[in-house]
Amino acid sequence: xxxxxxxxxxxxxxxxxxxxxxxxxxxxxxxxxxxxxxxxxxxxxxxxxxxxxxxxxxxxxxxxxxxxxxxxxxxxxxxxxxxxxxxxxxxxxxxxxxxxxxxxxxxxxxxxxxxxxxxxxxxxxxxxxxxxxxxxxxxxxxxxxxxxxxxxxxxxxxxxxxxxxxxxxxxxxxxxxxxxxxxxxxxxxxxxxxxxxxxxxxxxxxxxxxxxxxxxxxxxxxxxxxxxxxxxxxxxxxxxxxxxxxxxxxxxxxxxxxxxxxxxxxxxxxxxxxxxxxxxxxxxxxxxxxxxxxxxxxxxxxxxxxxxxxxxxxxxxxxxxxxxxxxxxxxxxxxxxxxxxxxxxxxxxxxxxxxxxxxxxxxxxxxxxxxxxxxxxxxxxxxxxxxxxxxxxxxxxxxxxxxxxxxxxxxxxxxxxxxxxxxxxxxxxxxxxxxxxxxxxxxxxxxxxxxxxxxxxxxxxxxxxxxxxxxxxxxxxxxxxxxxxxxxxxxxxxxxxxxxxxxxxxxxxxxxxxx
Amino acid sequence: xxxxxxxxxxxxxxxxxxxxxxxxxxxxxxxxxxxxxxxxxxxxxxxxxxxxxxxxxxxxxxxxxxxxxxxxxxxxxxxxxxxxxxxxxxxxxxxxxxxxxxxxxxxxxxxxxxxxxxxxxxxxxxxxxxxxxxxxxxxxxxxxxxxxxxxxxxxxxxxxxxxxxxxxxxxxxxxxxxxxxxxxxxxxxxxxxxxxxxxxxxxxxxxxxxxxxxxxxxxxxxxxxxxxxxxxxxxxxxxxxxxxxxxxxxxxxxxxxxxxxxxxxxxxxxxxxxxxxxxxxxxx
Numbered sequence: 001x002x003x004x005x006x007x008x009x010x011x012x013x014x015x016x017x018x019x020x021x022x023x024x025x026x027x028x029x030x031x032x033x034x035x036x037x038x039x040x041x042x043x044x045x046x047x048x049x050x051x052x053x054x055x056x057x058x059x060x061x062x063x064x065x066x067x068x069x070x071x072x073x074x075x076x077x078x079x080x081x082x083x084x085x086x087x088x089x090x091x092x093x094x095x096x097x098x099x100x101x102x103x104x105x106x107x108x109x110x111x112x113x114x115x116x117x118x119x120x121x122x123x124x125x126x127x128x129x130x131x132x133x134x135x136x137x138x139x140x141x142x143x144x145x146x147x148x149x150x151x152x153x154x155x156x157x158x159x160x161x162x163x164x165x166x167x168x169x170x171x172x173x174x175x176x177x178x179x180x181x182x183x184x185x186x187x188x189x190x191x192x193x194x195x196x197x198x199x200x201x202x203x204x205x206x207x208x209x210x211x212x213x214x215x216x217x218x219x220x221x222x223x224x225x226x227x228x229x230x231x232x233x234x235x236x237x238x239x240x241x242x243x244x245x246x247x248x249x250x251x252x253x254x255x256x257x258x259x260x261x262x263x264x265x266x267x268x269x270x271x272x273x274x275x276x277x278x279x280x281x282x283x284x285x286x287x288x289x290x291x292x293x294x295x296x297x298x299x300x301x302x303x304x305x306x307x308x309x310x311x312x313x314x315x316x317x318x319x320x321x322x323x324x325x326x327x328x329x330x331x332x333x334x335x336x337x338x339x340x341x342x343x344x345x346x347x348x349x350x351x352x353x354x355x356x357x358x359x360x361x362x363x364x365x366x367x368x369x370x371x372x373x374x375x376x377x378x379x380x381x382x383x384x385x386x387x388x389x390x391x392x393x394x395x396x397x398x399x400x401x402x403x404x405x406x407x408x409x410x411x412x413x414x415x416x417x418x419x420x421x422x423x424x425x426x427x428x429x430x431x432x433x434x435x436x437x438x439x440x441x442x443x444x445x446x447x448x449x450x451x452x453x454x455x456x457x458x459x460x461x462x463x464x465x466x467x468x469x470x471x472x473x474x475x476x477x478x479x480x481x482x483x484x485x486x487x488x489x490x491x492x493x494x495x496x497x498x499x500x501x502x503x504x505x506x507x508x509x510x511x512x513x514x515x
Numbered sequence: 516x517x518x519x520x521x522x523x524x525x526x527x528x529x530x531x532x533x534x535x536x537x538x539x540x541x542x543x544x545x546x547x548x549x550x551x552x553x554x555x556x557x558x559x560x561x562x563x564x565x566x567x568x569x570x571x572x573x574x575x576x577x578x579x580x581x582x583x584x585x586x587x588x589x590x591x592x593x594x595x596x597x598x599x600x601x602x603x604x605x606x607x608x609x610x611x612x613x614x615x616x617x618x619x620x621x622x623x624x625x626x627x628x629x630x631x632x633x634x635x636x637x638x639x640x641x642x643x644x645x646x647x648x649x650x651x652x653x654x655x656x657x658x659x660x661x662x663x664x665x666x667x668x669x670x671x672x673x674x675x676x677x678x679x680x681x682x683x684x685x686x687x688x689x690x691x692x693x694x695x696x697x698x699x700x701x702x703x704x705x706x707x708x709x710x711x712x713x714x715x716x717x718x719x720x721x722x723x724x725x726x727x728x729x730x731x732x733x734x735x736x737x738x739x740x741x742x743x744x745x746x747x748x749x750x751x752x753x754x755x756x757x758x759x760x761x762x763x764x765x766x767x768x769x770x771x772x773x774x775x776x777x778x779x780x781x782x783x784x785x786x787x788x789x790x791x792x793x794x795x796x797x798x799x
Contacts, residue, residue: 244602246603249603250603272737276739285775291737291738300732308557309554385768432735
């Protein structure tokens with residue numbers, strides 16, 4: 001988006017807001033739905049495809065107020081029901097509409113501690129915004145109130161204006177909680193348990209905190225500085241941070257309870273086991289899991305070729321296999337790493353793609369080429385075992401399968417060769433086996449996902465789990481929702497422990513008095 | 516934690532370091548490795564096998580050869596310095612049992628990871644024959660340590676500057692040809708050496724365990740960069756290994772994958788050396 005368009009959008013919003021404010025009257029529903037949807041100002045695609053800076057630049061104050069004024073403040077609040085952490089959406093939006101950002105962020109933070117992250121990466125179009133009355137009235141989900149962008153706006157406003165305050169915390173209880181994995185689920189559990197006064201240790205296998213937020217989601221979608229900020233908040237709250245610690249290897253899970261005397265353990269180790277499709281040539285030089293490619297680029301900062309010691313493959317023509325958000329991230333990252341051509345190869349059509357519409361649009365704007373109804377049959381290498389081409393097969397859509405999506409059917413004899421030098425496999429992740437392998441008592445299903453009850457409790461006493469290790473590969477917000485639920489269960493359990501201990505102490509005291 | 520307690524230069528490019536890491540020292544078993552960084556912001560993560568550990572001191576011993584930027588930086592650290600990132604123990608431990616007659620082949624720096632395995636095998640009651648190989652006498656490490664525990668020790672150098680002249684596969688083949696052939700072979704060293712040791716023992720049907728050191732990022736199964744073909748199945752060295760049946764490993768593919776970043780690594784090393792010279796010039 002060029003400077004002049006940016007200015008134009010900003011000015012339009014300013015003028016329009018003034019008109020509404022000057023009229024001084026309360027707007028009727030019909031008038032509210034007539035307020036134009038505010039356009040998110042993005043970095044120009046021709047520029048951003050060569051840098052790592054964030055793509056979406058966020059609303060201006062005026063844009064945020066106007067967008068918030070579109071909300072009808074309906075009684076039913078369908079948006080809240082579809083939010084995994086049940087944010088009081090009309091409540092915070094109402095404050096934004098009145099320009100009271102401080103009150104707005106306070107409401108948001110009652111239920112989510114990570115709004116700057118959720119506002120950026122949540123699939124709002126399939127959650128809160130899906131059932132927005134405005135979107136329904138205008139018969140277009142894209143015309144719903146931009147709840148996610150408003151959430152991001154108030155979170156950024158709070159951070160940028162230095163208004164951030166530590167959440168209230170109860171007095172220390174002397175209870176210890178071990179949180180394994182510092183991804184979205186773990187961060188929520190750490191914060192929620194710390195607020196109840198428990199001592200919390202957050203264990204992370206990598207050298208930096210954040211889990212998938214750090215190694216997986218690229219800088220251009222979620223800047224590292226935002227993750228750093230959230231981690232710093234946890235540190236300021238008194239959460240003990242332990243990096244380079246692999247539970248299951250450095251110490252067994254049972255040792256945390258038996259030797260280190262943790263009163264509760266939360267497993268939030270995520271879906272860290274890349275799936276390969278098993279086709280010929282998958283081990284050739286130049287074939288990567290999306291995890292590896294993104295970890296090199298994000299966590300190890302290989303995008304900064306001058307400073308980083310970790311290399312990233314230099315590619316000219318890249319094929320990304322898969323159609324989810326991780327495939328979009330990989331494709332867009334490959335482009336930024338200098339690839340001339342990047343294909344996303346997906347065996348169904350755009351309609352069936354699981355990736356967020358916005359990410360697909362951004363990818364297209366950045367010059368990513370989509371090859372729908374195609375699939376890779378084998379990867380071919382040269383005499384040095386380096387990828388030089390892929391053999392593709394064409395597909396057509398058949399009858400719907402059990403998920404309701406039309407099943408892709410291969411067209412026999414449609415094979416053709418495509419020259420590429422890099423293949424990034426982004427077809428999903430299994431659950432990481434490290435903890436279950438070394439904790440035989442922990443029950444897991446066939447896929448290796450940890451089994452939990454409705455309170456996120458596992459088969460083991462005092463051990464809870466949540467996020468992708470339970471759900472299989474899902475979303476950041478679902479992981480946070482599970483983390484919230486698990487933290488509540490842990491806090492309940494510990495409160496119960498404390499009550500029993502107090503009662504026992506009282507009895508000892510009473511007995512002593514009797515003597 | 517992570518403080519370097521002791522440092523010794525074993526040969527021209529090979530260093531031994533004892534590092535305080537009480538948790539790793541307590542948990543580690545033969546065959547396992549660590550990942551370390553000399554800089555936890557821009558530094559790379561390199562896997563190194565644990566050569567020894569001392570629970571009382573709370574330390575682990577690593578032995579490494581200077582091959583690139585990170586190992587050069589590591590070699591420049593002194594006792595008292597500390598490593599910003601050290602994680603482990605990673606990988607599955609070696610399966611130790613009383614196999615009977617065991618031949619342990621260590622090539623170059625591979626003698627280091629072999630050492631704790633030899634110790635454990637001996638403790639389990641095996642008859643242990645060690646074959647050590649290096650390009651020349653200068654590059655031989657841990658000879659005295661190995662001599663003190665081996666039932667038989669055979670030393671080879673490529674140039675004949677010490678011990679037998681020739682490759683480790685020659686004495687290995689001789690041992691396989693004996694009527695009382697080995698029950699098990701452990702081979703750790705450069706990939707080419709492990710490949711040829713496996714090829715040597717295959718006709719004699721002697722099970723050969725190799726320990727692979729592939730490119731890794733996380734070391735916990737998350738990235739899959741370390742994957743190898745074993746019996747036509749994809750395995751992750753970091754969580755399924757690092758030890759595999761040498762007769763089933765596709766070494767050619769593994770060697771190709773190890774070379775994926777060679778040009779980048781060379782360039783980084785060149786920049787590093789040039790920068791250090793520049794810094795020295797400024798200081799002088």
